[in-house]
Amino acid sequence: MSTPTRFGVLGTGHWARTTHGAALRAHPDVELVGFWGRDPGHARAAAEEHGTRAYADLDDLLADVDAVTVALPPDVQADVAVRAADAGRHLLLDKPLATSLEDAVRVVEAVQRNAVASVEYLTYLFQPDITGWLDGMRALAAEHGPWEGGVFRWAGTIDAPGNPYAGSAWRRERGGLWDTGPHALSVVHDLFGDVERLAAARGPRDAVTVALEHANGAGTALALTLTAPVGTGGSFATVWGPGGRHDLPRFGGTPQEGFGRAVDRLREAARTGEPDPLDAANAARAVAVLAAVEEHLARPGSTTAVPQP
Ligand SMILES: NC(=O)c1ccc[n+]([C@@H]2O[C@H](COP(=O)([O-])OP(=O)(O)OC[C@H]3O[C@@H](n4cnc5c(N)ncnc54)[C@H](OP(=O)(O)O)[C@@H]3O)[C@@H](O)[C@H]2O)c1
Structure with a gap:
């Protein structure tokens, strides 16, 4: 070749x-x-x-x-x-x-x-600050046992003045699920492996909250949006398990x-x-999860109504 x-x-x-x-x-x-x-x-x-x-x-x-x-x-x-x-x-x-x-x-x-x-x-997985942290997390899991859970918040502020993606038609149509979701899933898949089942609910505008059941029994949660109020955007993630509780670092590279x-x-x-x-086959794994979220959200009665006492 x-x-x-x-x-x-x-x-x-x-x-x-x-x-x-x-x-x-x-x-x-x-x-x-x-x-x-x-x-x-x-x-x-x-x-x-x-x-x-x-x-x-x-x-x-x-x-x-x-x-x-x-x-x-x-x-x-x-x-x-x-x-x-x-x-x-x-x-x-x-x-x-x-x-x-x-x-x-x-x-x-x-x-x-x-x-x-x-x-x-996948931007995060090509940054040494992140890949170094993931290596450390894998070593901790090998020593103490697999990670059990995590919360992943990924929020863009597409309506903030000067945002270069304000006019992006596909982002407006598909929302944070499809734009920021792949970033969150890049770290989720790396640490927790395949997703077997999921449930999801809507929030304001395009916001989506997703609960994921992983094949190894772990449970993670995603909070995704592109339209966070100005000043409240950004991403953070925390994972936990027998190896402790750890925050995803910021990356310093471009x-x-x-x-x-x-x-x-x-x-x-x-x-x-x-x-x-990180080839096309791996990319399809994330699409499968995102499409399943959309399918879940489209199902009539996908959430259980809570009686208001
Ligand atoms: N990895 C990251 O962190 C990161 C960050 C930003 C973007 N991205 C990715 O980069 C990709 C492009 O994002 P973007 O922000 O540039 O998107 P965008 O602003 O919505 O659109 C990009 C370009 O696509 C062209 N386009 C739209 N519809 C088309 C069609 N039917 N046929 C041919 N061209 C078409 C437009 O061309 P015209 O203006 O000439 O019509 C536009 O310049 C997305 O997959 C996005 O997720 C990744």
């Missing part, structure tokens, strides 16, 4: 330009070949910002690269990822992989069918540094042919 060096960015929005494009441009071992977007003006602006080429036709970009990074709404990502994989291009995906399990599985199948490498950029590490991981997976632990 050869190591991909020529990368193209699919998407022209804030994240595509400030993280994907900036990180690829700064990476010493890869070439940022260009941006593709549905709006030629946006593609031109992104390309000019980074001194690279704008592509109006996705097939033209796919012909010029070894790998793509995808910074598009998740329901769009699934289709273009399948197209890129079918063209033999390696995939650096963003979260969530898709907004339905069927779409997520289509990407996983395309990755397998074409024997391309894939990595999902998203661009983390993305550079994700590029390295994708290149390594392509070189060796060994799937990365």
Whole structure:
């Protein structure tokens, strides 16, 4: 297998330009070949910002690269990822992989069918402050016994003045469940393993509270929103078990540094042919949980009414 060096960015929005494009441009071992977007003006602006080429036709970009990074709404990502994989291009995906399990599985199948490498950029899991903490937590669990529970609060403030995602249509439609949920689940899955069953209830606006039963018997809770009142956003998590009670640390690195590490991981997976632990199949695990939450919330009478004495 050869190591991909020529990368193209699919998407022209804030994240595509400030993280994907900036990180690829700064990476010493890869070439940022260009941006593709549905709006030629946006593609031109992104390309000019980074001194690279704008592509109006996705097939033209796919012909010029070894790998793509995808910074598009998740329901769009699934289709273009399948197209890129079918063209033999390696995939650096963003979260969530898709907004339905069927779409997520289509990407996983395309990755397998074409024997391309894939990595999902789960921001927290590419930061040494977080991965070091997770290593320590795994060591504690090995010594004292598995983690038993945790609470995970992940809240964005999309309505705060100047928030770059204020105009993001998919975020407005799908809410914090699909935007911040993958971040929470990246840590939950790492420490507690697979989710077997779940229940969920709604809060103000897009807020969702989720209770998860894990295959190993642990129980965790997620509180997710994108519309926390201004000044109340942010994420925190606490986990507990025989090894004590511990808070997830903050990370000090930048998203661009983390993305550079994700590029390295994708290149390594392509070189060796060994799937990365954060590949498309792992990304589908999170989509399965998020889709099950949505299914639970849509069920009439999914919550039990409490009598008001
Ligand atoms: N890992 C992280 O921490 C992190 C942080 C931020 C974002 N992200 C991820 O990055 C991805 C993109 O997020 P974003 O904030 O950039 O999203 P966004 O602002 O909602 O949209 C990004 C771009 O997608 C394009 N687009 C929308 N619908 C399209 C369609 N049907 N076909 C082709 N292009 C379409 C838009 O292009 P036009 O404007 O040209 O129409 C827009 O520039 C998401 O998966 C998000 O979760 C991850």
